[in-house]
Amino acid sequence: MAREDEDWRRLYEQDREPDIEDSQAGVIFYNDTVIEHFTNPCNVGEIDDADGFALIGDPSCGDQMKLWIKVEAGHIIDIKFKSFGCPGAIATSSMATTLAMGMHLDDARQLTDDDVVRALGGIPANKQHCSLMGISALQAAIRDYEQRIVQRP
Amino acid sequence: MAREDEDWRRLYEQDREPDIEDSQAGVIFYNDTVIEHFTNPCNVGEIDDADGFALIGDPSCGDQMKLWIKVEAGHIIDIKFKSFGCPGAIATSSMATTLAMGMHLDDARQLTDDDVVRALGGIPANKQHCSLMGISALQAAIRDYEQRIVQRP
């Protein structure tokens, strides 16, 4: 959203009607919600003074994700991520953070990859594993936050 | 030629131009001379009081030929054949008998399958063996004639 001024972005604004008939109009694999979260992911960035952090995935196997949370009064008041990976990985990361934003930790702990997939309106079968990443990172960041509290002097 | 009155023959008289373009116009395998000798073979028939006769070929292997000659003063004054076989066999039989008709036996003995093929303007490679038949039958019939003379009391 912040980059709508950029030159190359203008290309997206063109009428998307394809010049040759494409019954599937646009992309077969991903639905419009996924595409939107991929092209304009929410909560991208880092939190310098994060209360919880997680790094998951292995880039040599295809994807990696970093996730930061800021917690106040048991609520996730800020959440940011960075992701190396396929469109599925980016979109699910975006959606996972969107769902978690503002949640009480007790509720956030209940979030599953199914919630992410459902919120996205489904993702292709061969991309299901991506949906795990956002949630795994979220849970790991929450655990990290909890551990830091325990360790606090 | 004798059967030009027949119904089915009339079909041949139609303009032969094919309704779909055929660069090879007509038949690829056989040239017009071969086709002519096949559709209107010369010297078909039998000679009741023949001076020489030959039966060659094996119908179970694809062709068989019978050939009769009538000889006077060392000349072949009549020759007739019957043939079971492919168009190549029929056409070469027709041409072999045409060439031999009226010939002195000394000359007829010199006729080869090459002469038949040349007279026909060539025949397809996989039909070369057919061209042998007419000549083999002719030579066999001449031998039969000679043998009968020797055996004559």
Next chain:
Amino acid sequence: MNKRTTIYLDHNATTPLCPEAREAMLPFIDGLYGNPSSYHHVGRQARSAVEAARRTIAEIFGCSPAEAVFTAGGTEANNLALRGAAAALKDRGRHIITSAIEHHSVLKTAEALGRDGFDITFLPVDAQGVVAPQAAADAIRPDTILISVMHANNETGAVQPVEVIGGAARQRGIAFHTDAVQAFGKIPQGAVFEYADMVTVTAHKAYGPRGAGALLVRRGTPLVPLMTGGHHEQGLRPGTENVAAIGGFAAAAEQAVAKLASESARIAALRDRFEALLLQAISNIAINSRGAPRVPNTSNVCFAGIESESVLLHLDLLGICASAGSACTTGEPEPSHVLRALGLSSVQAQGAVRFSLGRATTVEQIDTVAAALAGIVKKLREVSSL
């Protein structure tokens, strides 16, 4: 009638493309050139077309789309079925059963497997060209891994008892393949996996294009691919898909099924008329497999005392297309293995001509051909030394 018009009675060799198949193909010739494996929209259009065609074929045969493997044609599908099942099952046994009247793409493949250490039983046929189901059942051994019997014979049109043979195979846990190339679109086939594990079809014998065929493979049938490469066609057939041909195949197949009932009745009537005319006008002829259940379009006629190429050339000069034995054997004088299996002598088999009717065949054509044949046979018999 001032111009020679073609009378095409060789539909078992190949068929013209039906308009529906043409329409389905043209977009993929004109603009939709994508590779179905590509990621982008041009590729996806191609993939959509291939998957739509797969669903059509699957629906026609009552199987699931994943069970339809597109190939380049019938020969490849037959090779995949036989070689693939043999390779997959060789540790379970080495005995394969097929029939003596198979198309060369099955027969020669079975012979090749025979040279590679498999033991092949070629089931005989009766005088009508039909395999006895009991013979098939009796041939089964503990080490039998595969039975392949065609649905309809390409030369005689005789329909084989594939349901019964397939049933016996299934009961014994033996894979059953049927080459349905000549049956498809001519006789109803129903849910083929009820009796077969693998079924071969090809587009160009059913008014579809050259370049597409399919092996229908029932889920769980052990099969090693013939070729290796990309992951196309469920891993069973690599290579960039021939999208246009596959689309044309599906369109033609839909038409073939839709027209089957009306066309087979119409064509059977023409075929019967043709045979009645011949029997009436020409002495000493025999119609092969006339006593067998036959596909409606095929008439295989033996003209005693004459050789088939001479008949074919006379016919061809009149614009009439027919064939001797199967189309594949042109150039070879060897008489049809199918007719020999029926018990015909070599000389008899050499006098056999196959007429295979199709959608464009008319009563007038039938009458013209019958009249022409009467004259041709008379003429050739006058020349004949037999």
Next chain:
Amino acid sequence: MNKRTTIYLDHNATTPLCPEAREAMLPFIDGLYGNPSSYHHVGRQARSAVEAARRTIAEIFGCSPAEAVFTAGGTEANNLALRGAAAALKDRGRHIITSAIEHHSVLKTAEALGRDGFDITFLPVDAQGVVAPQAAADAIRPDTILISVMHANNETGAVQPVEVIGGAARQRGIAFHTDAVQAFGKIPQGAVFEYADMVTVTAHKAYGPRGAGALLVRRGTPLVPLMTGGHHEQGLRPGTENVAAIGGFAAAAEQAVAKLASESARIAALRDRFEALLLQAISNIAINSRGAPRVPNTSNVCFAGIESESVLLHLDLLGICASAGSACTTGEPEPSHVLRALGLSSVQAQGAVRFSLGRATTVEQIDTVAAALAGIVKKLREVSSL
């Protein structure tokens, strides 16, 4: 520019049909439906077309028509070459040499032969993706029966020293096969049998149709057919010929050769402009095989820190067609075996995108794509955790 127009930079996956090929095909779709094996005039027309196409292909490659075997495509031709030669020569030896960067239709076939008792050497490549001829020569053993090295790589465009490797093979009496699918029409090939015994080409990578390819087989090269059936294609490839596709193949091949010099200069200039623009606008990129001789149309770019599918989707949303690694691997996350062979890490290889230019590519398209990429890469790097 109110409508998304497709920019197709995926010509190594497949190409649109050129008008000449279309024209050559249409008669065989519309009316000339004959089976080339048939006896009659309808069949002969088809046979004439196939034989004319065979002469065209033979002339282009400087071989005799009998040495051109039509197949359904490149995958089949590669399988025929490798499996066929291995089967024919297995009693002479069991060692086969190929390279680590072959197309899957060679690589997986070599692996399959490896499982079937052959011993396979996969030659490495240098950092530019080129096989060292000396490595090939050194790998030769007394029991080496076949060497297969591609002419140009499909992912990087790197041209391999096939003349030198082929020369070494011939000197030692070893059969040499080259997969020239990506070289044909892009670089001059001359008389291929001067260095190779078998050469694979496919129509659809050179503006011809899907459904036709060829294996050129030098007279005397021992080869067992992959499939059995009729006596088509000199006994090396049975099945009713795909006449339309074969005719289209020949027409496209003629054009490809006629246009080669002018088009390769034009396309190389566009490719160079493209790469210069990218290098200027985007930091941390690497152009693979840039230091190797390359076919003129291929540019394989690694964008550090981002994953290729994300680039492809962004491009696709803009109507731009490119690919990641080879088209065949879509759906599999495994990084390209070719780029790994160049020494790239798995992470680097995952950031590689292939742009393959073609006849319709324009300067404007190149500039649009370069600008789009600058934006896409910037955006994805902002998201990237690396």
